[in-house]
Amino acid sequence: MPGLKGWKEVPIAGVVDTPATAREYETGKWRVMRPIVNKDKCINCMQCWLYCPDMAITGKTSTETKNGLDMAGIDMKYCKGCGTCAAVCPVKAIEMKPETEFLK
């Protein structure tokens, strides 16, 4: 397993000795379904941002949208493909597709 530390390098007992290390844990590796956003349909309501359990939805303020918000995309490092965003989207702008479709 590349990138992982050896037994002599990590704290004993699985202790996590530094706070706020969740960002280092890339849950995106778990994903079997990938959310694909159709920005033509998206109304930037940010329901997906609100519900995403991994805070993988990127949002920002914008002068170009009606509500001043922009759903800027999904961070695939952390999106584990749970499909919550697709389920809560009021305009069905997110489609879950199998990861196998993206294999090169």
Place this chain on the structure above:
Amino acid sequence: MPVRLETTGAAAVAHAMRQINPDVVAAYPITPQTPVVEYFATFVANGEVDTVMVPVESEHSAMSAVVGSAAAGARTMTATAANGLALMVEIVYIAASYRLPIVMPIVNRALSGPINIHCDHSDAMLVRDSGWVQLFCENHQEAYDMTIIATKLAENEKVLLPVMVNLDGFITSHGADSFEMLEDEKVREFVGTWEPKYPLLDIAKPVTHGSIDMFDYYFEHHRQQEEGMENAYNIIPEVFAEFEKLTGRKYDYLDLYKTEDADYVMVVVNSTASTAKYVVDEYREKGIKVGLVKPWVFTPFPKESFKNALNGKKAVVVLDRAMSFGKEAPLYTLVKSSLYDISEKPAMGSFVYGLGGRDVTPHMLREAFDAAINGELELDKQKYLGLRD
């Protein structure tokens, strides 16, 4: 000056706990461990210790509470026996894997069924693979001493493993005998204070204990655990030596009784060793060279010491107060495998004895010695002492 007390083994252990003065004791009563906790609760009630005593609703809760307490950074103890230990087992493994230096006297009792409250070692053998250091005690003095030694060993920063101190149910725990008790301050000085590396309650340095450990790191953490056990093996003699300086009482991995020139050697743990020493002396008076090996340290298993003690002997009998149904008895299997590559292998025999508190008499031990002397041992056949046909 140290004082000599005439009391039960349970009281001896409770006195050791009082002198260690742990921050937290969480325990649930079970025969024959009950008097250990009862005596200790009296010390708490009388204000003789600073301990927070947590009376929990089960042994599973007791072990869970001490895991939490030790993770918080508190010096923590509990005690149990037999079925209580069985109920704890899930968390017993976790305590070791979390590297928490909990000290737990085990008052050895049959695991049942049918229900039985008397002495055997099936409880200790149930958890022989749990990752705890396991020390065994012949009598009151050893139970007292080992409880103190266990605290210092467990908290060593290279070890950080929980330690069980085994003493025989009723025979040691409830029988009256005398032992030498050190001065309180000598014990407190010996054990010192524990400075935990990752205390959960240190809010200046926040840490997480007990997060999920998947296929990516679980294996590495178990390798670390084995390292802790290897370190325990190396540090045990240091702690014993320091204890000897304090008390004059010398401990080692193995208590070797007249083994040096012996032809026939018995291996047995705990209180039966006292009877065995008496029987050894009888043979010696008749000019027959027998001896006894009594492991003080069972986990980590002192393989090298066994090799050194038993190489070149004519015969070795191993007595187990527990069965491992369908397999060789636990102590026998370890002694036998440790002798695999010695140059002069002894004949070997396995004897199960004393289950469920069956009384152990000199006559029974002579049976085992006589089988060794008469060349009647069978390497792969388990025999029984004191069993009616």
